[in-house]
Amino acid sequence: MRTLIRGMLEFLRMTVLLLFFMGIIGQLENSVVKMIIGREGYDGFRFGGNFMFLIGDLLLFMVFYRNYLQFRGWYTEEAERLPKRVTRMMLGFGFACILLPITIALIL
Template identity: 40%
Template sequence: MGKLATFIVEMLRLVILLILTLFVLGGVEQWIFKMAYGREGFLYTALPGNLLVFFVVYRNYWQFKGWYQSEKNRKLNPGLTRSLIVVALFLIVLPGLWTWA
């Protein structure tokens, strides 16, 4: 398979992983929010947090398991990884903090 074909297949894989990740994380967050507060929450800030989690997991793990191999594939810097995860967790927890106010 050529470089372009593997790139296209990898982009399709990325989109499928993104959709599955967002559905799973969103469902878990809605379930936790409903268990904690007795109602479904408006998790508008959780979506960017979930996207950050996906970005970190893809760049540090899933990109090395795919079909497209490149010499440019590198893991994220550990400091950047920690920072992105902290920001993502803050964005995911933020709707719950609004209900306490």
């Protein structure tokens, strides 16, 4: 029973952290897009720019959570870091997903 409660608390913690992380990163991306491209929001993006930002943000959060935040929570019995190769691949793909819509918008 204790493990179930800890697991539920950790899930709640992870959800709150995800919402907080996505809010901060989303505002940061919005201000960078406005500064670079010169228009507010993601209205001008083609080729699924919003979806690409979402995937990139989720990948970055997953790496940050699995390699750092997971060890500071309530449920740490089965916690283990991502392998270095997987971490590098996820970070690279995440940053590529974030930078690709901005690059396409600058080119077009």
